[in-house]
Amino acid sequence: MHEQSLNGRLLAATPMLGDPNFRRTVILVVEDDPDEGTLGVVLNRPTEVPLDQVLEPWTPLVTGPPVVFRGGPVSPNSALALALALGEDEPVGWRSLDGSPLMSRIGLVDLGAPPELLAGGISSMRVFAGYAGWGAGQLRDEIDEGAWYVLSASPGDAFFAEPERLWPAVLRRQGGDLALVATFPDDPVLN
DSSP states (O other): OOOOOOTTEEEEEOTTOOOTTTTTOEEEEEEEETTTEEEEEESSOEEEEEHHHHOGGGGGGOOSSOEEEEOOSEEEEEEEEEEEEOSSSOOTTEEEOSSOGGGTTEEEEOTTSOGGGTTTTEEEEEEEEEEEEEOTTHHHHHHHTTSEEEEEOOGGGGGOSSGGGHHHHHHHTTOHHHHHHTTSOSSGGGO
16 A cells, blocks of 8 residues: 655654654755655744855845754754745756645755745745654654654744744644644643
8 A cells, every 4th residue: 555645744742752853843855755754844943043154145135034943953054945936837956745735835945956946936935953864663653752843834834923823823733632632731740
């Protein structure tokens, strides 16, 4: 049986996920291959590092806040960027995520390309240091254990204006029990 790809889907950490790297995170899956594994970026962990200190030429294209985001614990010294493409064309230096049609205008940016090539072709962009990665089958095991909610993504999730509020916002829009989970206190002991 061939499992459906998670490309372009969100992973929202369940309250039971205690790993500090992923507590209350929302991850956009950017690559999912049953043989190679899964790669995603944490969307809701802005750092204090201004983008202009590390990738100054890209700063004018970045959607606020203009900082580097912590994309995950793997390769924290590497950077990758997501951008929302305008129109129907594929801007030079941009590659669409293979996922749902709704997410087809979200893609990865080649940070080695000159920023001017993308300037007129994208409307939103964020840069992430590091990524979240899982070996073949590892993420599906974590999902089966109840560590992640697998949810449909909206193009605006990757560029949410208040990243620290993304986790409850994504859960709330699901309705039902997940909307209730969004109200759980960060520390249940304080309840």
